[in-house]
Amino acid sequence: MNIKDIVNRDIVNLTNCESEPIHIPGSIQPHGFLLAVKAGTSRVEYCSQNTTTYIGLTPEKVLGKSLGEIFSEEDSRAFDLYANSGTIDSAHPFVFTLHDISYNTTVHTSGDNLILELEPFPDGTINLPNLYNQTRKFVSIMEKSAYLTELCQEMATETRSITGYDRVMIYKFDEDYNGEVIAESRREDLVSFAGQKYPHTDIPVQARELYIKNPLRMIADINYVPVPLLTLDDSTTGDGAEKSNQSLDLGMSILRSVSPIHIEYLRNMGVGATLTISLLHNQKLWGLIACHHYSPLVLPYYSRLSALLQGNFLTSQISVREVAEEFDVSQQLDKALVASLTSLHERENFVEQSFQSKSLLDLANATGAVVLHDGILYKNGLVPEDEDILELLHFLGERYPAKSFHTRSLLNVYPKAESVAKYASGVIYHSLSNTDGIMWLRREQVDTISWAGNPDKAVLQNEDGFRLSPRKSFELWMEVVKNKSIPWRKSEINAATSFSYALQKHMNFQLIQKQEDKNRILNEELRTANKELANINWISTHDLKEPLRKIQIFASKVLDREDPDLSVQVKDSVERMRFAAEKMQLLIEDILAYSKAGNMDKVFEKTDLNEILAEALEELQDVIAEKNAVIVSDKLPELDVISFQIRQLFINLLNNAIKFTKPGVEPSIQVKVDMLAGEQIDHEKALRNTEYYRIAFQDNGIGFEEEYKNRIFDVFQRLHPAHKYPGTGIGLAICKKIMENHQGFIFADSEPGEGSVFQIYFPVI
Incomplete structure (x- = not known):
């Protein structure tokens, strides 16, 4: 029988660390052992090298054997019923017993395999957590904590009490996945990490994805020696099918071996053991509960579940608390918005009469506001010089026509932002027309960030070339951040948007009113002109046509009755008169026809x-x-x-x-x-x-x-x-x-x- 290991020996360096295959390391931690059976069978396809340590059977005596040949037939039949029940409940793991030792067995599927991870109970007994007391404590904590940060602090203290770790931190990510310690419970002799920030490179993308899939991760001893996973070295499985892929996805494993970069990182911090619990919000990684111990620590399975329950408790409150805090802010904003809208509706020309009202700033918690209307600049609060603000408004108007825009760092979009940063590092802009716009401003908030080490030195050079390397030092590294304002809240942006739309409608209504006044005057003039034209038509129809008919009749009579007595000159004159009357009558009829064609x-x-x-x-x-x-x-x-x-x-x-x-x-x-x-x-x-x-x-x-x-x-x-x-x-x-x-x-x-x-x-x- 030929056996080979499936250890992934890819070299991790700067060019591939972000895609390091951490889900298929081909090895596990040694505080348990692993078996993998083909789904639908009980034949062992993979096992960890340390089976001898736990059950006294070498890998040669495990691989290719059925579970009934390794454990008792009774346990094997019971496991078949457990694995085929439809759903596997991690809160009720299966228990194998061999040589009077009970093994807590967590089970999950990985491709075509069923993975069994077996850990002996540390004290030989199964200690179930007291879920009632744990839940009651959480409810009590929840009731007395008004804000999310207070709740996080209480949860850090309670999680440390449950698990016994030396330090428990609650770690929140920003939009770039830089993390900040927002709560901490620790041994008194340890230096506090509260308020420190950690760069996004500490947790690469693929690691974050695994934190979403598998919310609990434990390292019992950072100095462990990885245990290789073994499989039979043949081209076919026991049922004659070809082995298409001999790697084993351990993304959901609790024993999975850890990236060597992460181990080096923890060593540099002086940590001996860790437990990490994911905090998810809207299907994204919101933060982590990070537990550190400064010596090896194997946390019993049910204690891990209790810690995971703490994470679930906290996750359930993230949306509630964030919404509650946003609601408190939005109530104040609504008052200011209502006051501004009331003033807008009560004043015919709000911009000229009331633009400098305090409520206009309060509705977005802004330090300044400006509006450009009909070429005139109206200002409120702290704003840059007119020349600078006009240039900025023209820039935003061209870049965001008929749109809105907001940022806390104007420097990201505006090349001349440093010249206005003192009063306009953050802006909310709304276009009101092709030439008009309104903008709320927020002054620069110079901030000092406490990084746990220099974030720019995550990439270091060693004898193997450049690679993503854990920092050698975690001493505070201070960074001064300029050209940024306090971030805009969603409720502030919404309030500014609501007022902008109302102001735009107000301006359009004014424009329509002015145009209606002009149209009213024009309509009066047109009505008068049409009345005069109607009179002309009437005159043309009756008063002009009738005399012309009489002229023609009398001319004809003169020519017919008096013809012998008239001279040639008189006859010619009368004939010309009759012809002119006919021509005029034809002209009048054509004018009437033209008028009728339109009316x-x-x-x-x-x-x-x-x-x-x-x-x-x-x-x-x-x-x-x-x-x-x-x-x-x-x-x-x-x-x-x-x-x-x-x-x-x-x-x-x-x-x-x-x-x-x-x-x-x-x-x-x-x-x-x-x-x-x-x-x-x-x-x-x-x-x-x-x-x-x-x-x-x-x-x-x-x-x-x-x-x-x-x-x-x-x-x-x-x-x-x-x-x-x-x-x-x-x-x-x-x-x-x-x-x-x-x-x-x-x-x-x-x-x-x-x-x-x-x-x-x-x-x-």
Whole structure:
């Protein structure tokens, strides 16, 4: 039989210490022994080298054997029932008995293996803890401790009483996992570690992960000699399956051997034995209960469980106490916030009238506050010089537009922070608009940190090169921290946020009110103008049209009745008068048509444009026949339109095409239809992601210059003398208005002598 050990002999140095495989050391501590059986069987696949010391059997007589061959068949059957019960309760470990010695056996699964860790009871008996008394004591401690730090101190004292360690510390992590001793109970002759900080390198990432998975860790003697784990050196297991991995994950083990770096660390501290209990909060490592003894100490299993229970008690109170302390602070903040909000709502211009109120500082426990509004800087409390604060506000406004930001160390984000650190090491900033912002300031809090040794010397050089090395000295090393303020509490940040939003609404409301006042004045002016226009329309409809009709009638009568008696000059004058009256009447009717195109109710109906085109052609049939015009059209679509307006549109466009023809050339007009995406249309009103029907009226007329392509749609714009091409200059303006009513648009392309193309675009809705 060939046996080999599975000791992990990887060299730990600076390049791999953070990923040191501490969960698979391949060895254990010697105050117990380990067996590992294949899950579902009782065959021993792994064992520790020290089985002879405890049960008198060498590894050769253990490996490959069943538990029934090592212990009694009765114990083996009872263990099978225990292991297959569904859940293994660590509070009720299994007990094997051999040669009248009882072995406390903790069991857990590791991959495909069931790991058994056996420890003899130190005094040969099983001493169960008095859970009732322990719980009653905790409740008493909890009731008399108002704050979390007080509770931690009491728990440190009680844990030391339960375990008998020389020193018990409660150790809390910050956001970077630097630890601080916040409570301590110790032998009187020992130097206190209270208040000391330890760098995050003391507990690497993978160690912290194991503390989360396995909340209790004991080292009985830091000078122990690691006991190798052994296994059969063959390529297959007893059932013929291949051994894919001969390492054994001991992440949940209580006997697991410890990293040599950690052992060296403890030796440098002068410690002989340790017990560590994890304190978890929101699935993260909040802190540790760290117990130190200055000589070897094997703590009985049930005493360890009692200590673990202390940790569970304390963990249960972390959230409660932190919330309670936060609540006390938030109550004071709420009072200040309510006072500031009340002042904000009661004063029309809070910034100018009440920004310097004390409650504005108190709502965030700030030492200063500033707001930049409409280019004016308003200040409260202790703030830097105006020039410096404006530069800072502009920097934050550009970096955090329409956002909020807070920090206790402005130097981390602002290059010029040292120049304002005295009054603005910590800031809470909220953007109020593109140019406005509000900021609470907290002055610099120069702090002296007591490190247990220089944290910068965690990396040292030795004969093997650079490596993460435990400090040789734990004498106090003082670090002065500048350019930082007291951290902002969550409740302070929330209160500042609430006020900022309220102030932003207040400012927006003021802006809206000012705009409403301006709009009210404009509406009054528009109402007056519309009233005047309505009067003009009335006059145009009745008072002007009626006299014009009479002029035309009387002129016609004069010409008809008095014709023989009139001279040629008089006849010509009367005829000119009648023609002018007709022209004026036509102009008035076109003005009314233009006015109606914008003011009438817009009733849209699904309409076949081919029918509307037919109606327009019928109305223009005399003009078409007179000019011998040829009009050809594609099939037009059905659209939601205002029917009478589209008929007017078609009539105007066709009439223009027939009117502006070249002498001796018969008009030829083509009406073409296609569909385009908004992105393909070169027009300012074309919408992206919208399709349009394009209806083009192409003629062979006289055309016009490029410079007139936009002006022709303005009211009263004429390109040719009235005697040559009669009209009022309003027709195309009416076309433009009609297309605007349909959320569309019209434009024209033309060259002199080459005809014109008028294109109308209807959005496909």
